[in-house]
Amino acid sequence: MSPTNGSSNGAHPWICLGGSVVTGPRPEGAKAVCIAGGAGFIGSHLGKRLKSEGWYVVAADWKTNEFMAAKEFCDVFAHCDLRRLENCAAVSKGCEQVYNMAADMGGMGFIESNQSVLMFNNTMISSNMLEASRHNKVARYLYASTACVYNETKQMDTQDVALKESDAWPAQPQDTYGLEKLYHEEMCIAYGKDFPIATRMARFHNVYGPRGTWKGGREKAPAAFCRKALASTVDFEMWGDGEQTRSFMFIEDCVEGCLRIMNGECDKPLNLGTEEMISMNEFGKLAMSLAGKDLPIRHIPGPQGVRGRNSDNTMIRAELGWEPLISIRDGMTRTIAWIKEQMEKDGGDAGGYSQSHVVVQTVDSLELLTN
Numbered sequence: 001m002s003p004t005n006g007s008s009n010g011a012h013p014w015i016c017l018g019g020s021v022v023t024g025p026r027p028e029g030a031k032a033v034c035i036a037g038g039a040g041f042i043g044s045h046l047g048k049r050l051k052s053e054g055w056y057v058v059a060a061d062w063k064t065n066e067f068m069a070a071k072e073f074c075d076v077f078a079h080c081d082l083r084r085l086e087n088c089a090a091v092s093k094g095c096e097q098v099y100n101m102a103a104d105m106g107g108m109g110f111i112e113s114n115q116s117v118l119m120f121n122n123t124m125i126s127s128n129m130l131e132a133s134r135h136n137k138v139a140r141y142l143y144a145s146t147a148c149v150y151n152e153t154k155q156m157d158t159q160d161v162a163l164k165e166s167d168a169w170p171a172q173p174q175d176t177y178g179l180e181k182l183y184h185e186e187m188c189i190a191y192g193k194d195f196p197i198a199t200r201m202a203r204f205h206n207v208y209g210p211r212g213t214w215k216g217g218r219e220k221a222p223a224a225f226c227r228k229a230l231a232s233t234v235d236f237e238m239w240g241d242g243e244q245t246r247s248f249m250f251i252e253d254c255v256e257g258c259l260r261i262m263n264g265e266c267d268k269p270l271n272l273g274t275e276e277m278i279s280m281n282e283f284g285k286l287a288m289s290l291a292g293k294d295l296p297i298r299h300i301p302g303p304q305g306v307r308g309r310n311s312d313n314t315m316i317r318a319e320l321g322w323e324p325l326i327s328i329r330d331g332m333t334r335t336i337a338w339i340k341e342q343m344e345k346d347g348g349d350a351g352g353y354s355q356s357h358v359v360v361q362t363v364d365s366l367e368l369l370t371n
């Protein structure tokens with residue numbers, strides 16, 4: 001990989017952002033696709049798949065990927081801040097399709113304690129990426145939305161909480177993270193009506209798998225549970241009473257679903273998740289059984305999100321004739337094997353691994369933009 005000014009090797013007609021690298025030449029006739037947030041968990045898996053299908057992948061992110069070399073998931077890596085319109089315009093130039101996977105986010109503990117910063121950062125990214133794509137005459141645009149858009153009054157129970165797409169309105173998401181996503185779904189719908197850009201929206205339900213954040217405070221429940229199951233020796237620590245329910249989607253299903261939604265004809269938001277709902281107590285026991293353990297669960301106070309949530313896949317089945325079906329047992333078996341390897345490489349202390357921490361809010365990212 002060598003640093004380049006983007007257009008210097010004629011590979012991709014974009015302007016220099018600084019810190020960009022071209023990892024491979026553009027094959028004759030290959031169509032370009034931009035993945036905003038391309039070095040993230042979902043973005044990098046998606047990039048790998050699109051690259052393998054012959055796309056020329058431009059990944060844009062303000063961070064590098066800890067677990068994959070750039071050449072594995074993209075042909076061009078643009079190291080840039082996507083809150084800026086000029087950067088969004090530069091990276092989407094000449095691209096046929098744009099997947100917007102960029103967001104400042106993390107697990108429940110992170111989202112609940114960083115509301116204003118996330119709202120500002122994500123509003124900027126989502127608005128600028130969509131407008132830049134319109135400006136650059138991108139044909140298809142997929143927005144990564146979330147099950148956090150749903151009205152919290154529909155998620156007060158642990159059972160019967162399968163959410164249909166229509167349950168998002170009237171709006172009352174639990175967090176500003178979900179509210180921003182809901183607003184930007186509407187912006188995508190309006191752009192799709194007003195301009196010649198086919199906009200698509202996928203409401204992801206808890207995506208997990210190898211090569212995702214597994215420690216540090218931004219990790220989500222599946223990775224945290226694998227880590228704790230492997231490290232704990234006396235008991236298994238869990239936020240809340242463990243009765244709260246969720247469904248979880250393995251990364252391969254998520255990538256497959258993104259491709260199908262992007263290239264399909266449904267211009268309304270679609271759930272992308274499994275209908276296999278599990279309580280956190282059952283989920284903790286599953287993680288422990290995969291680690292060969294059966295420890296008591298110790299419930300402690302902590303952020304829990306809504307009481308219960310599941311995906312209702314009636315609409316995606318009708319629209320696409322497909323739905324995510326990888327079981328939680330299969331997905332977790334593959335995830336825990338990868339986390340075990342990371343823990344062995346990392347060599348951290350088991351005491352730290354067996355707990356989760358809430359990351360407090362800082363305004364560093366806001367100051368970076370203004371300065």
Ligand SMILES: NC(=O)c1ccc[n+]([C@@H]2O[C@H](COP(=O)([O-])OP(=O)(O)OC[C@H]3O[C@@H](n4cnc5c(N)ncnc54)[C@H](O)[C@@H]3O)[C@@H](O)[C@H]2O)c1
Nearest residue numbers: 037039040041042061062081082102103144146204206207
């Ligand atoms: N993983 C899930 O369970 C889940 C669930 C619902 C929705 N989503 C959505 O899916 C998308 C991808 O999620 P993920 O799990 O891969 O998260 P992730 O944090 O791994 O990926 C997001 C990427 O966006 C990048 N980013 C953030 N702010 C940026 C900025 N200003 N400029 C450039 N890059 C920036 C991050 O560095 C990161 O690499 C996000 O939009 C997220 O909100 C994820």
